Amino acid sequence: MPVIKVEHLTKIFGKRPKEALKLLEEGYSKEEILKETGNTVGVNQATFEVEEGEIFVIMGLSGSGKSTLIRLINRLIDPTSGNVFVDGKNLSKMSKEELRQIRREKLSMVFQRFALFPFRTVLENAEYGLEIQGIEKAEREKKAKEALELVGLGGYINQYPSQLSGGMQQRVGLARALANDPEVLLMDEAFSALDPLIRKEMQDELLDLQERMKKTIIFITHDLDEALRIGDRIALMKDGSIVQVGTPEEILVNPANEYVEKFVEDVDRSKVLTAEHIMKRPETINIEKHGPRVALERMREEGLSSIYVVDRQRNLKGYITADDASDAKKRDVKGLHAILRTDVPQVSLDTSMQDIFDLIHDSPVPIAVVEEGKLRGIIVRGSVIAALAGSEVNMENA
Amino acid sequence: MLNILDKIPKLPIADLVSDATDWIEDTFDFFFKPVRNQFGPFLEDVSGLLQQIPPIIVIIIVAVLAFFVSGKKLGLATFSVIGLIFIYNQGIWEGLMDTFTLVLASSFFAVLIGMPIGILMSKSNTLQSIVTPILDFMQTMPAFVYLIPTVAFFSIGMPPGVFASLIFAMPPTIRLTNLGIRQVSTELVEASEAFGSTFYQRLFKVELPMAKKTIMAGINQTVMLSLSMVVIASMIGAPGLGREVIRALQRADVGSGFVAGIGIVILAIIIDRFTQNLNKQKGENA
Numbered sequence: 206m207p208v209i210k211v212e213h214l215t216k217i218f219g220k221r222p223k224e225a226l227k228l229l230e231e232g233y234s235k236e237e238i239l240k241e242t243g244n245t246v247g248v249n250q251a252t253f254e255v256e257e258g259e260i261f262v263i264m265g266l267s268g269s270g271k272s273t274l275i276r277l278i279n280r281l282i283d284p285t286s287g288n289v290f291v292d293g294k295n296l297s298k299m300s301k302e303e304l305r306q307i308r309r310e311k312l313s314m315v316f317q318r319f320a321l322f323p324f325r326t327v328l329e330n331a332e333y334g335l336e337i338q339g340i341e342k343a344e345r346e347k348k349a350k351e352a353l354e355l356v357g358l359g360g361y362i363n364q365y366p367s368q369l370s371g372g373m374q375q376r377v378g379l380a381r382a383l384a385n386d387p388e389v390l391l392m393d394e395a396f397s398a399l400d401p402l403i404r405k406e407m408q409d410e411l412l413d414l415q416e417r418m419k420k421t422i423i424f425i426t427h428d429l430d431e432a433l434r435i436g437d438r439i440a441l442m443k444d445g446s447i448v449q450v451g452t453p454e455e456i457l458v459n460p461a462n463e464y465v466e467k468f469v470e471d472v473d474r475s476k477v478l479t480a481e482h483i484m485k486r487p488e489t490i491n492i493e494k495h496g497p498r499v500a501l502e503r504m505r506e507e508g509l510s511s512i513y514v515v516d517r518q519r520n521l522k523g524y525i526t527a528d529d530a531s532d533a534k535k536r537d538v539k540g541l542h543a544i545l546r547t548d549v550p551q552v553s554l555d556t557s558m559q560d561i562f563d564l565i566h567d568s569p570v571p572i573a574v575v576e577e578g579k580l581r582g583i584i585v586r587g588s589v590i591a592a593l594a595g596s597e598v599n600m601e602n603a
Numbered sequence: 604m605l606n607i608l609d610k611i612p613k614l615p616i617a618d619l620v621s622d623a624t625d626w627i628e629d630t631f632d633f634f635f636k637p638v639r640n641q642f643g644p645f646l647e648d649v650s651g652l653l654q655q656i657p658p659i660i661v662i663i664i665v666a667v668l669a670f671f672v673s674g675k676k677l678g679l680a681t682f683s684v685i686g687l688i689f690i691y692n693q694g695i696w697e698g699l700m701d702t703f704t705l706v707l708a709s710s711f712f713a714v715l716i717g718m719p720i721g722i723l724m725s726k727s728n729t730l731q732s733i734v735t736p737i738l739d740f741m742q743t744m745p746a747f748v749y750l751i752p753t754v755a756f757f758s759i760g761m762p763p764g765v766f767a768s769l770i771f772a773m774p775p776t777i778r779l780t781n782l783g784i785r786q787v788s789t790e791l792v793e794a795s796e797a798f799g800s801t802f803y804q805r806l807f808k809v810e811l812p813m814a815k816k817t818i819m820a821g822i823n824q825t826v827m828l829s830l831s832m833v834v835i836a837s838m839i840g841a842p843g844l845g846r847e848v849i850r851a852l853q854r855a856d857v858g859s860g861f862v863a864g865i866g867i868v869i870l871a872i873i874i875d876r877f878t879q880n881l882n883k884q885k886g887e888n889a
Contacts, residue, residue: 276793279797281793281796281797305799305800305801306799307799308796308797308798308799309798309799312797313797313798314793314794314797314798316790316793316794317790318790320788320790320791320793320794322791322794322808322809322812322813323813324812324813324815333794333795333798333808334798334799336808337795337798337799337800337801337804337808338799381798385798391797
């Protein structure tokens with residue numbers, strides 16, 4: 206069962222939401238509704254599910270409704286229509302008291318500009334969620350300290366937020382959210398106010414924490430690189446609607462429409478694509494059957510200067526070059542063993558493109574993509590460049 | 604044609620207000636009477652008690668408090684000592700104690716009533732739009748006008764002085780409490796809501812602490828306004844330094860008028876610096 210389930214969730218800002226909702230259901234666009242009724246569609250019939258232990262990223266530009274959407278999930282904003290289920294319970298139908306319980310026990314939030322209480326120390330900030338639940342001092346201090354240790358702030362508990370750097374303040378924000386031991390973390394542009402280096406550090410740390418804690422995380426961002434880095438799945442938003450939901454690869458490789466395509470156009474593909482996406486089917490010869498003559502023939506047919514050598518089970522043995530092969534042919538050498546080279550540049554299926562750059566630069570031969578000793582594909586310079594340019598990506602194996 | 608305006612008969616506003624005042628006086632006598640009979644003497648007792656303390660001890664206590672309140676600096680303490688010795692020297696010590704008692708009482712009630720109103724106002728736009736013009740009215744109406752009905756309600760002496768000052772001095776506390784709470788950033792309010800705070804938890808753990816500075820600035824203004832009103836209230840028999848001023852006015856006695864005036868200024872400066880420094884203390888460091 207999904208931890209969070211969102212069904213046709215809609216938020217309309219303005220004085221005549223019912224009228225606007227009707228128009229929306231009839232398929233009018235955001236602009237038309239604004240013109241017709243003066244109301245703004247914040248979130249338009251969003252539907253998705255978030256599984257347990259998943260980092261679900263909601264991404265969109267400013268004004269796309271992502272911040273509204275995350276606030277609809279814990280009902281900081283009341284939806285105009287639609288439902289949000291947390292653990293199967295419908296938040297939209299809850300009384301204030303029930304809602305408060307859910308917020309206290311299941312949903313914690315981390316804010317873009319940290320939203321720390323300036324008159325409280327770091328420890329007191331981290332305690333806040335527990336304090337309002339009426340948990341006694343000793344216990345809440347213990348839990349808050351644990352949470353602060355977890356984010357690496359154990360030594361700062363008596364400082365005030367204003368004495369900390371931005372990155373550290375957001376760690377306090379994270380600790381405050383974790384101290385409650387919630388099932389779901391709602392992170393609203395949590396790292397957007399940090400400078401790029403710190404942001405990357407925090408992303409790594411979040412992934413690290415996630416390894417250990419296995420929370421369900423809904424993460425809002427406008428930064429596609431960030432989304433691709435930390436998201437298990439990404440929902441792309443535009444004008445209040447969710448345009449596409451998918452894994453980072455799916456979004457990049459199979460954009461659902463022109464908007465997504467345009468959005469991912471500028472992305473640094475090298476961070477997302479792996480060897481598996483850019484490798485080509487290799488030309489090979491079989492060491493048990495073929496000799497230099499066949500090798501040379503095949504290389505000439507394909508216009509190659511080298512060729513990979515495998516055995517019957519497609520285990521990679523090495524490669525031979527055209528020069529060596531023609532030399533061997535002249536000297537009438539029979540097998541390939543004598544001219545086999547084994548200094549093979551190889552990577553695995555999930556090696557990122559960034560790592561492939563360094564290898565391919567120095568390598569005279571295509572890079573071998575190897576899985577359990579078997580040759581799965583090769584990568585030539587041309588396919589790396591093509592992938593970076595955003596075309597000709599091989600999805601057969603993905 | 605030109606005197607068409609004269610055709611409109613004079614509206615009996617003055618009579619209406621007088622009648623209303625009479626009605627209030629009769630109807631709420633159950634409230635005014637104990638205030639007259641109990642609260643008045645109580646205030647006089649407080650003032651009497653203050654006067655019982657030897658002035659030298661009062662001066663020392665004020666000096667020590669001033670030293671600590673101003674963050675262990677000598678300026679305010681020195682000023683307080685010299686100022687209070689001057690007042691004692693000029694023989695207006697009793698007046699000072701009376702005035703101080705009145706300021707204390709009216710500020711206390713102004714804050715006690717004003718803060719909850721300000722809090723309610725910050726939670727409701729409707730209430731804000733109703734209360735704001737009333738506050739404007741309270742502040743722009745010449746202060747003397749309040750004196751007239753209060754005499755009817757509370758006769759003369761300390762209670763009407765406190766009541767008139769209360770009305771005159773309360774608006775800043777209400778306004779700035781309202782403003783302070785409304786200025787708390789949305790993200791902080793959202794944070795407290797997102798963790799499941801109740802209305803009162805949000806108010807006492809987030810909004811009021813965040814608004815503290817603004818509210819304290821309002822209270823400082825309330826105290827200063829009530830000091831100025833307490834002086835005016837001497838016209839209806841409130842004791843204190845104001846009475847000296849009025850007496851001097853009636854006799855065209857420039858000298859003693861000036862002395863009493865200086866006494867008020869000294870008291871005003873001490874009270875002002877005290878409340879301002881209280882506001883600076885603690886809270887956010889750095």
